[in-house]
Amino acid sequence: MNEEEQLLTTGRVIDATRKIESKLVACGAVGSGLREKAESLGDRLPAEAARLIRFIGSVRNQFAHESGARLRPDELELFEEAAEAVLAELDSLPEPVPPEKKPSAARRKTVRTPAVPEVEDDGGGENDEDAGALPETAVALPPWDSPMWTALPGLHLVYAFRAGWNAFGAGQLYLLLILAELIAFVLLGFAAVRGSMPLAAAGGVLGFAVYVCGLWLGLREKSGPGLYLVPAVNLAWFFRKVAACIEPARLIVAAAILGIWLAAVQLLLYGEFAAAGIAALVSWSGAAADSLLRRS
Numbered sequence: 001m002n003e004e005e006q007l008l009t010t011g012r013v014i015d016a017t018r019k020i021e022s023k024l025v026a027c028g029a030v031g032s033g034l035r036e037k038a039e040s041l042g043d044r045l046p047a048e049a050a051r052l053i054r055f056i057g058s059v060r061n062q063f064a065h066e067s068g069a070r071l072r073p074d075e076l077e078l079f080e081e082a083a084e085a086v087l088a089e090l091d092s093l094p095e096p097v098p099p100e101k102k103p104s105a106a107r108r109k110t111v112r113t114p115a116v117p118e119v120e121d122d123g124g125g126e127n128d129e130d131a132g133a134l135p136e137t138a139v140a141l142p143p144w145d146s147p148m149w150t151a152l153p154g155l156h157l158v159y160a161f162r163a164g165w166n167a168f169g170a171g172q173l174y175l176l177l178i179l180a181e182l183i184a185f186v187l188l189g190f191a192a193v194r195g196s197m198p199l200a201a202a203g204g205v206l207g208f209a210v211y212v213c214g215l216w217l218g219l220r221e222k223s224g225p226g227l228y229l230v231p232a233v234n235l236a237w238f239f240r241k242v243a244a245c246i247e248p249a250r251l252i253v254a255a256a257i258l259g260i261w262l263a264a265v266q267l268l269l270y271g272e273f274a275a276a277g278i279a280a281l282v283s284w285s286g287a288a289a290d291s292l293l294r295r296s
Helices: 003-026 034-041 047-065 073-091 157-165 170-195 197-221 234-245 250-271 273-295
Strands: none
Touching: 003 034, 003 047, 003 073, 034 047, 047 073, 047 170, 047 234, 073 197, 157 250, 157 273, 170 197, 170 234, 197 234, 250 273
């Protein structure tokens, strides 16, 4: 990638993130960055859109803070697809209504707004039929990055698993396809060893389903013939897609938290209670520190 192409890519990344940030503000979001603005919408923002925004924010940060940041053409296409999906999702969100201008429940039953599609309850108690029944003190659960999930040792493992999963960003679908294809290979291997037709059928059907899904994703990108056209070889294409979206630092932190906790369990089984307690404390402290840093 020459200097001109790099400048063009940087401009496209920054322009897309600015559009998303402006749209978040228009939807009532507050905060100092994409992540905080997305989290401020709470349950109004679907989980998939929140994951895409985290991926977009990570790419934007690379171009904002790293002078040599680059994206391959397929990576840039994946980024722009994620940005378009987020903008489409934000366009479907209802605009926030100031509290002092909210109509009463009785009035809302008589007012018809055919131009605005009905939306599911977002947890704010604004449904026509149930507005008066919900308690005013009801609150939504905090986000998964909240320090609440790291309050107790053991509970922090849920945070670690969630952080590890989110580290794959928009590549989560390709990761699932990798796992499904590997399971298909295992089933076919057992079928060959044991001569089992049911196992062979199960492995074949699963492998064919993964191939069709990968073929559809590859053709949708309009990137021309590639590895996704060949069964089994499409694993290399899936790995490339996962590598383009992954956040290595976050994945390493999640793996370290879980690994240290497993070491604590093993030490406990060997009767090393003091060492096990120290290892468990280190694992829990790491999860708490990572959660606080992510929210700062």
